[in-house]
Amino acid sequence: MIVHRSPPGKPGVKNLFSESVYERGAMTVHALRVSVGDKAFFEILKTWVQEQRNATGTTEEFVELSERISGKQLDKLFDAWLYGTKKPTAPKPL
Amino acid sequence: MAVAAAVVLAGCLASGRDDDRFHPGAAEIGDPYVPGAGNGGYDVDSYRLAVDYDPPSDRLSGRAVVTATATEPLSRFNLDLVGLDVSTVTVDGTRAEHRRDGDELVVTPGRGLARGSRFTVEVAYAGVPTARPDGQLGSGGFLHTDDGAIALGQPYSAATWFPVNDHPADKATYEIEVTVPDGLEALSNGVPGERTSTGGRTTWRWAERTPMASYLSTLVIGEYRVTSGTHAGKPIVTAVPERLAATGPEATSLARTAEIADFLAGRFGPYPFESYGGIVVTDPRVGYALETQSRPVYGPGFFRGGQPNPAVVTHELAHQWFGNSVAVARWRDIWLNEGFATYAEWLWEEHDGGRTAQRNFELQYAMTDWSRPTLDPGRGQMFGSAVYKRGALAVHALRRTVGDEAFFTILRTWTTERRGGNATTDDLVALAERVSGKSLRPLFDAWLSGRTAPALP
Numbered sequence: 001m002i003v004h005r006s007p008p009g010k011p012g013v014k015n016l017f018s019e020s021v022y023e024r025g026a027m028t029v030h031a032l033r034v035s036v037g038d039k040a041f042f043e044i045l046k047t048w049v050q051e052q053r054n055a056t057g058t059t060e061e062f063v064e065l066s067e068r069i070s071g072k073q074l075d076k077l078f079d080a081w082l083y084g085t086k087k088p089t090a091p092k093p094l
Numbered sequence: 095m096a097v098a099a100a101v102v103l104a105g106c107l108a109s110g111r112d113d114d115r116f117h118p119g120a121a122e123i124g125d126p127y128v129p130g131a132g133n134g135g136y137d138v139d140s141y142r143l144a145v146d147y148d149p150p151s152d153r154l155s156g157r158a159v160v161t162a163t164a165t166e167p168l169s170r171f172n173l174d175l176v177g178l179d180v181s182t183v184t185v186d187g188t189r190a191e192h193r194r195d196g197d198e199l200v201v202t203p204g205r206g207l208a209r210g211s212r213f214t215v216e217v218a219y220a221g222v223p224t225a226r227p228d229g230q231l232g233s234g235g236f237l238h239t240d241d242g243a244i245a246l247g248q249p250y251s252a253a254t255w256f257p258v259n260d261h262p263a264d265k266a267t268y269e270i271e272v273t274v275p276d277g278l279e280a281l282s283n284g285v286p287g288e289r290t291s292t293g294g295r296t297t298w299r300w301a302e303r304t305p306m307a308s309y310l311s312t313l314v315i316g317e318y319r320v321t322s323g324t325h326a327g328k329p330i331v332t333a334v335p336e337r338l339a340a341t342g343p344e345a346t347s348l349a350r351t352a353e354i355a356d357f358l359a360g361r362f363g364p365y366p367f368e369s370y371g372g373i374v375v376t377d378p379r380v381g382y383a384l385e386t387q388s389r390p391v392y393g394p395g396f397f398r399g400g401q402p403n404p405a406v407v408t409h410e411l412a413h414q415w416f417g418n419s420v421a422v423a424r425w426r427d428i429w430l431n432e433g434f435a436t437y438a439e440w441l442w443e444e445h446d447g448g449r450t451a452q453r454n455f456e457l458q459y460a461m462t463d464w465s466r467p468t469l470d471p472g473r474g475q476m477f478g479s480a481v482y483k484r485g486a487l488a489v490h491a492l493r494r495t496v497g498d499e500a501f502f503t504i505l506r507t508w509t510t511e512r513r514g515g516n517a518t519t520d521d522l523v524a525l526a527e528r529v530s531g532k533s534l535r536p537l538f539d540a541w542l543s544g545r546t547a548p549a550l551p
Contacts, residue, residue, distance in 0.1 A: 001248050001432075002409050003382045003477055004395030012378070019479075085399035 009059060009082030028081035035077055036070040037094040044069050116206030119171035121198055123261040127425035127473045128249050130197060132261025133172040136162040139212070140266050143256050146273040146295075147280075147315055152238045154178070155220035158256045167209045170202040174253035174260040176235065178221035185215050192217075199257050217257045225379075226254055239377050242278055242315030246375075246391050248384055249425055249476070252308035262307035262421045263516055272313060273297045279318040281333050283311055283387045285369045286322065302387055304367050305514045307421045312386035314373050319345075325352040330370040331389065337376070343397040344374040350404055354442065355411050361441060362412070363506040366419035366513055372407065385413030385435070404446065405439050412438030415509045423516040426470040429542065430519065432477075433468065433485020440486060455490040458483050462547070469519055469542040488541035494551040495537055496530040504529045 006012055008025045033041040044066050048057070051065070059082065067074050080088035119135025138160055145156040160173070176197045183192040185203035193200050199217070207213050223236035226247060234247020235254035245255045252258045259266075272280035273295050280298040283306065287299030302311075318333040319340065332348040339345070351372050359365050371389035380393035383406050390410035396403045416438075417431030440451040449457075466480035468488060475481065493501040504526050512521070519542070527534050540548035 001382050001384045001477060002396075002406055002435075004393055006381075006395060012381075086401075 007083050007085065009078075024081070028078070031077060031081050031088070031091045032066060032074070034093050035074070035091040036066065036072060040070040114167055114209070116167045116169035119166060119168050121172050121195075121200075123259075123263060125261060125263075125424050127476065128261065131174065131250055132264065133174065133198075133259050135166040135168045135171050136164050136207075136213075136259070138162045138259050138264050138266040140268070141256065141258070142269045144271040144273075145255065145313075147243060149238075149242050149275065149278070149315070152222045152243075153220065154223050154236075154243075154255060156218075156256060158215075158217045158219070158258075160215045160217070160257065161212065162215070162259075163212050164207040164209055168203075168207040170200060171207075173199045173201065173215070173217070173257035174250075175199040175217075175219070175257045176226060176254045177224045178219045178255075180217060180219045180257075182218045183215065186213050187216075190215075197253060215257075219257070223254050226251065237377060237379055239316055239375075241317045242274070242280075243313065244315075244375055244377060244380065244391070245311075245313040246380065246384055246386065248309050250309050252311050255313060258308045260308045262309060262425075263423045265305035265307050265421060265514070265516070267304070268300075268302040268306055268311060270300045270302075270311075270313070271297055272300075272315065274315050277317075278315055279320055279333060281312075281314040281318065281320070281331070281373055281389070283389055284367075285329055286331055302367075304387075304419070306387045307418070310385065310387040310418055312373075312384075312389070312391055314375060314391065318373070321348075325370050326356075326365070328365075328367075328369050332371050333373045335374065335376050338374070343400055343402050344392070346402045347392070347397065347404065347407055348372045348374060350402070350407055351411065354404060354408050355414075357442065357445060358408070358412055358415065358438060361438075361502065361505065362415045363509045366415060366509065372410070383410050385410040385417060385431075387418050388414065404442065408439050408442040409435045419514060420509060420512040421516045423518055425473075425476060427517075427519050428471070428476055429468045429481045429485035429488070430517065430522065432482045433489050436482045436486035437489040440490070451490060451493075455487060458487055459547070459550070462487065464547050465545055467543045467545075484541070488538065491537060491541045491548070491551050492526060492534070495534070496526065496532060500530040 005020045008021045011021050047069060048065055063074060063078050119133055122130050123132025123134060140161045142159040145154055147154045174197055180192055180199060183190045183201050188204055191202040225237055226235035235251045237244045245251055250260050253260045270282045274280045276291060276294050276296050282300040284300050284302030287301055290297050317336040319336050320333045323330050330352060332351060334345045351370055355365055355370055367388040369388045373389055373391045375391060376394045381395055383390060383392040383396060392406060396406045412435040413431060416434035422428060422430060440454040444450045462484055468480050468484045471478055471481050507529060508525055523535055523538050
């Protein structure tokens with residue numbers, strides 16, 4: 001048997017707590033960091049927890065915030081790392 | 095007297111029973127990974143199944159003829175059966191008492207069954223089969239689909255559609271007849287037989303004459319495009335849902351079945367079964383591919399990339415040697431299936447011009463969590479990466495230690511000597527030591543059970 005590991009952005013109920021959500025999710029976070037640089041990255045994290053504090057957040061909101069702070073188009077990056085079924089290319093550092 | 099006493103004592107030690115009088119067979123085989131599964135006191139030789147399935151009502155009615163040999167003097171015995179109503183049971187043609195106890199069918203024949211006697215049980219049953227939920231893997235068992243049904247699942251699924259000794263330690267041959275409305279396909283394991291149609295219903299016939307573990311049985315009913323042919327003198331039957339393009343990644347992946355099986359035969363020894371094949375399903379509840387004997391079933395997830403997926407085909411076909419022909423006796427040894435099937439993916443990748451097995455070994459070695467054991471991983475980690483990836487590392491570590499010649503001799507001797515049977519990790523260690531002339535227990539211990547990264551061989 002091989003269990004199919006679904007992408008972290010759309011794991012489905014069965015894979016809600018799968019390795020993909022955790023490990024590939026963490027890789028996505030790091031891919032963002034490499035792409036936007038440390039300064040913007042930690043700014044994104046701090047703004048996120050501040051603006052969404054005591055509320056909820058969606059992936060779309062996080063992408064939007066990341067683009068706003070970094071001034072970069074990031075939808076392709078998130079698409080590849082969260083939804084792609086092939087290995088994404090390694091992000092280019094700033 | 096002394097001799098008789100010794101015999102009685104030996105019998106007592108062997109069976110755990112106090113004497114040779116007729117007694118009930120155990121209600122489970124005693125594998126802690128699957129409590130309740132399997133039964134004791136007999137060994138099944140063959141199943142002859144005739145099931146009729148009606149998709150609109152989800153109703154299945156069946157007749158199962160189970161031929162077995164008593165391994166203890168039995169006053170009664172159990173079969174596993176999940177749900178479904180049993181109407182009659184006969185043993186050797188005579189009506190037998192039967193009752194249900196959870197997922198057990200308890201059969202009490204009119205007279206006891208002597209140790210060593212061969213007997214035939216016939217069970218008539220019907221009902222709406224159910225899935226067997228399993229948190230980690232989604233649903234196993236009998237799934238009702240838009241156009242039919244899928245019976246599939248590891249470590250068990252068979253008992254959701256027929257009465258069975260549902261544990262891989264008791265392999266048997268199968269003849270399977272499936273009757274469905276005209277226009278639907280009904281696929282199963284093994285060699286296709288005659289197809290007949292009467293009164294708007296078609297009966298499909300399949301025979302798996304090489305011993306098969308029950309979890310490797312499958313039934314797939316629905317609207318499928320079936321491709322039949324011959325490969326190496328044996329029938330090859332593949333099936334893809336009709337709604338999928340004939341040139342899509344599913345069909346093109348299955349079309350490589352013969353080529354990949356031949357590649358593996360070059361490494362592992364002759365293909366062990368009488369037929370080849372594969373079935374793709376689109377039901378999203380099947381979040382996996384399973385090496386159902388001679389005809390693996392592939393879930394939809396493997397083809398979402400739009401590209402052919404020879405790796406998953408390689409993995410499931412490798413199981414035909416490792417897992418199916420040579421099956422586990424207990425699930426603690428599941429790495430014997432998954433470690434070798436994962437290693438086969440590495441061999442294929444190298445053959446296909448990708449990374450070498452050595453490179454995959456190095457990459458995997460660097461990212462392995464050594465706190466999780468490969469051998470006896472625990473029920474919750476049966477399908478964890480320690481079984482698959484660390485298992486493949488252990489296989490390659492063996493190869494590096496004994497050299498290519500001894501390594502491939504070990505693989506071929508394993509698939510030859512154990513063909514059609516069951517085996518344990520200890521059996522593999524003993525064989526590897528015999529072929530290589532080396533002491534290998536410390537190597538296997540370190541790679542399968544050690545809590546820290548083993549030294550590179």
